[in-house]
Amino acid sequence: REELQMGADQIKIMASGGVASPTDPIGAYGYSEDEIRAIVAEAKARHTYVLAHAYTAEAIERAVRCGVRTIEHGNLIDLPTARLMAEKGAYVVPTLVTYEALANEGAKYGLPAASVAKVADVRDAGLRSLAIYREAGVKMGYGSDLLGPSQRLQSDEFRIRAELLGPQAVIASATIVGAEVLGMEGRLGRIAPEAFADLLVVEGNPLRDVSCLLGQGEHIPMVMKAGKAEVDRLGG
Incomplete structure (x- = not known):
C-alpha cells in the first residue's frame, strides 16, 4: 500500500532466491502464499498487477497460482508450470544477457565468488527455458536486468534470443508483448493512429x-x- 501511495505503477516481489544475492538459495521462497495473495489483492484494488522475481518451477507455480501476472527471469521453468502460466494468462520476462554479463564481468565489479558460481546454475537453463515457454504458448516480454556498467550490453538480449526464437519473435517481445504486459495495447509497440x-x-x-x-x-x-x-x- 505504501509503495502504491508513493506512486508505484506495479508491485514487484521476490518469489524466490536470487543469483546476485549471496545469502539466499535460488530455491528459497520470498513470501508465504497468504502474503502473495494479499499483495495481489492490494494491487488489483488499485487496478494494477504484481510481477515476481522467480527462478525455480516451484516458486513460479505458487506465484502464478496466487495471482502474480508476470514472472521475471524464470530460468528453471518446467513444461507443466509453463502450461499453467499459459492457462492463467501470465507472462514471462527472460533476462538472459544478465547471466552472460555476470559470468564475464561480475567479479570485476565486486560480485562475490559465491554469487558468480550461482550464475552457472541458471545460465544454460535460461536458454533452454525459451523453448519451453514457446512450446507452452507463454508470451515473453523483453528485459535485461543488467547492473551498473554492464548496462551497455542491454541490446545483446536481442542477439541471444534471436538465435533461438528468430528475429520476429524477439522484436515482438520488446514491442507488442511489452505493451500488453503494461496494459498499454494500442498505445505502445505499434505504428498506428492514437499510439504514442x-x-x-x-x-x-x-x-x-x-x-x-x-x-x-x-x-x-x-x-x-x-x-x-x-x-x-x-x-x-
Whole structure:
C-alpha cells in the first residue's frame, strides 16, 4: 500500500532466491502464499498487477497460482508450470544477457565468488527455458536486468534470443508483448493512429538480422519519443 501511495505503477516481489544475492538459495521462497495473495489483492484494488522475481518451477507455480501476472527471469521453468502460466494468462520476462554479463564481468565489479558460481546454475537453463515457454504458448516480454556498467550490453538480449526464437519473435517481445504486459495495447509497440509516436529509424532490416539493433545505437540514426526527434543523425 505504501509503495502504491508513493506512486508505484506495479508491485514487484521476490518469489524466490536470487543469483546476485549471496545469502539466499535460488530455491528459497520470498513470501508465504497468504502474503502473495494479499499483495495481489492490494494491487488489483488499485487496478494494477504484481510481477515476481522467480527462478525455480516451484516458486513460479505458487506465484502464478496466487495471482502474480508476470514472472521475471524464470530460468528453471518446467513444461507443466509453463502450461499453467499459459492457462492463467501470465507472462514471462527472460533476462538472459544478465547471466552472460555476470559470468564475464561480475567479479570485476565486486560480485562475490559465491554469487558468480550461482550464475552457472541458471545460465544454460535460461536458454533452454525459451523453448519451453514457446512450446507452452507463454508470451515473453523483453528485459535485461543488467547492473551498473554492464548496462551497455542491454541490446545483446536481442542477439541471444534471436538465435533461438528468430528475429520476429524477439522484436515482438520488446514491442507488442511489452505493451500488453503494461496494459498499454494500442498505445505502445505499434505504428498506428492514437499510439504514442515512439519510433526508430534503423539502418538495416532487423527482421533478417538483429545486429542493426545491437550496440549503442550505431545503426539507429533517429529516435523519436512521442513524435519528437530525440536523436537525429539524418540531418532532417
